[in-house]
Every structure is written in C-alpha cells, then in structure tokens.
Amino acid sequence: MLISVCILVKDASTTFEQAMVTALSLGDEVILRVDDSSSDPSMEMAERFERELKNVRVVPYTFVDFGSARNGLIHEAQGEWIFMLDADETIDILDCIAIRNWLLTSPPKHIYSFPRKNWQNFERTNFRTDHYPDNQHRLFPNDGVVNYGEQKVHEMPKGQPASPCPLRNIHINHFCFAIRGHEEWHAVNQFYKKLGSQLKDIDPDG
Numbered sequence: 001m002l003i004s005v006c007i008l009v010k011d012a013s014t015t016f017e018q019a020m021v022t023a024l025s026l027g028d029e030v031i032l033r034v035d036d037s038s039s040d041p042s043m044e045m046a047e048r049f050e051r052e053l054k055n056v057r058v059v060p061y062t063f064v065d066f067g068s069a070r071n072g073l074i075h076e077a078q079g080e081w082i083f084m085l086d087a088d089e090t091i092d093i094l095d096c097i098a099i100r101n102w103l104l105t106s107p108p109k110h111i112y113s114f115p116r117k118n119w120q121n122f123e124r125t126n127f128r129t130d131h132y133p134d135n136q137h138r139l140f141p142n143d144g145v146v147n148y149g150e151q152k153v154h155e156m157p158k159g160q161p162a163s164p165c166p167l168r169n170i171h172i173n174h175f176c177f178a179i180r181g182h183e184e185w186h187a188v189n190q191f192y193k194k195l196g197s198q199l200k201d202i203d204p205d206g
Contacts, residue, residue: 001028001029001078001079001080002028002079002080002081002100002103002104003026003027003028003029003079003080003081003082003083003099003100003103004027004028004029004030004031004076004077004078004079004081004082004083004142005022005023005026005027005029005030005031005082005083005085006030006031006033006070006073006074006076006077006082006083006084006085007019007023007030007031007032007033007073007084007085007086007087008033008035008066008069008070008073008086008087009032009033009034009035009038009042009046009087010034010035010037010038010042010063010087011035011038011039011040011042012038012040012042012087012088013040013041013042013045014088014179015087015088015089015175015179016042016045016046016087017045018090018175019085019086019087019088019089019090020049021090021093022085022089022090022091022093022096023085024053024055024056025091025093025096025097026083026085026091026096026099026100027055027079027083028055028079029055029056029057029077029078029079030049030053030055030056030057031056031057031059031073031076031077032046032049032050032056032057032058032059033059033060033061033069033072033073033076034046034058034059034060034061035061035062035063036060036061036062037062037063042087043058043060046058057076059072059073059076065151065152065153066148066151066152066153066154066155067148067149067150067151067152067153067155068148068150070084070148070155070157071147071148074142074146074147074148077142078142079142080103080141080142081103081139081140081141081142082139082140082141082142082146083099083138083139084138084139084157085138085172086174088174088175088176088179089116089172089173089174089175090172090173090175091170091171091172091173092171092173095167095170095171098167098170099139099167099170102166102167107166108161108163109140109141109143109160110140110160110161110162110163111137111139111140111146111157111158111159111160111161111162111163112137112138112139112140112162112163112164112165112166113135113136113137113138113162113163113164113165114135114136114138114139114165114170114171114172115132115133115134115135115136115165115170115171115172116131116132116133116134116135116136116171116172116173116174117132117134117171117172117173117174118131118132118134118174118176118177119173119174119175119177119178120177120178121178122175122178124173128177134174135164136172137156137157137162138172139165140157140159140160141160143160145159145160146158146159146160147159
C-alpha cells in the first residue's frame with residue numbers, strides 16, 4: 001500500500017465531501033479520525049463513507065490536543081507514506097496523480113511541504129495572498145520515526161529532514177476563510193491561544 005490519507009474531522013460537514021474526493025484520489029486508504037464532540041453530521045457522513053467504500057476507516061476519538069490526535073492517525077496508517085489532509089482542504093485530481101507517480105520513484109524519506117492557497121470562496125476566484133505560500137508539512141514516510149511528539153497546537157511532524165515539495169505548482173487548497181465568519185475565527189483563535197498557554201505551562205522553553 002503506497003499512501004494513507006489521514007484526516008481529522010470535527011464539524012466539517014460543509015467541506016467534508018470535497019476533501020474526500022481528494023483523499024480517495026490520492027490514497028490507497030483513508031483514515032477518518034472523527035471528534036466525538038462534533039455537533040454537525042460529520043460522524044454520520046464519515047460512517048456512510050466507511051459503509052460504502054472498502055478503503056475508508058473511521059476512528060472516533062475524544063479531542064485532547066492536535067499533536068496526539070495526529071499521532072493517533074499515524075498509529076492507524078498502513079501505507080508506506082502518510083499524507084495529512086484537513087477536512088476543509090483539497091488537492092486537484094491531476095496533482096494527486098502526480099504525487100502518487102512521484103512516490104513510485106522511491107524519493108528520499110523526508111517530510112515534504114506543500115504551498116497552500118487559503119481561498120476566500122468555493123469558486124476559487126480569490127485567495128489570501130498575505131498568507132501565501134503558507135507552506136504545510138503534510139507528506140512523510142510511515143517509518144516509525146516521524147511523529148508529532150507532544151505538540152499541542154500548530155503541530156508539525158518531526159523525525160526526518162524537512163524538504164519542499166519537488167513537484168512544481170502543486171498546491172493544497174484551503175477553504176477555511178470561505179466558511180468561517182469573524183466570530184468563528186475569534187473563537188478558533190482563542191482556542192489556539194488556550195492550547196498554546198497550556199503548552200507553556202508544561203514546557204519552560206515553549
């Protein structure tokens with residue numbers, strides 16, 4: 001098995017199906033770790049995908065922090081490579097094919113990053129250039145070495161050299177700005193700050 005696509009899911013019903021198109025195009029298996037506190041139909045949607053598609057697995061969990069949540073996905077993955085995709089992200093289908101073909105050439109075991117476009121709308125007519133290239137470390141070998149340690153928030157995989165994606169013009173498309181208003185963003189930022197302050201409490205160097 002070449003690629004496991006791993007997705008954390010919470011209250012993602014607006015974008016979930018688009019993300020699954022990417023996951024199924026890119027991965028040999030798709031692992032959905034669904035937060036059991038979701039208040040929208042995310043769990044029902046995930047379970048439907050699992051019933052209808054043999055290569056989809058649903059793993060419910062209770063959120064503690066982002067690092068441990070992603071480590072749980074790594075633990076479940078069976079592919080040679082892991083791609084971490086968020087539930088509000090997509091990659092164009094031809095780019096998924098290019099990534100798969102490139103991995104078949106046995107590239108070095110690095111952690112590869114991809115530039116991400118943060119779209120203001122689903123039509124993809126305008127993205128937030130103030131964030132670009134917003135590089136995201138998402139592709140890495142499933143070698144028992146790479147993990148997220150004890151990072152609580154703004155987590156990044158560690159354990160192998162980090163390298164930019166060698167494939168030209170491949171982007172992750174991110175639709176968070178298309179679905180969240182000002183109040184929602186304020187709540188998200190406060191949540192991240194709370195997790196960050198917890199990290200500083202246990203890590204004097206944080």
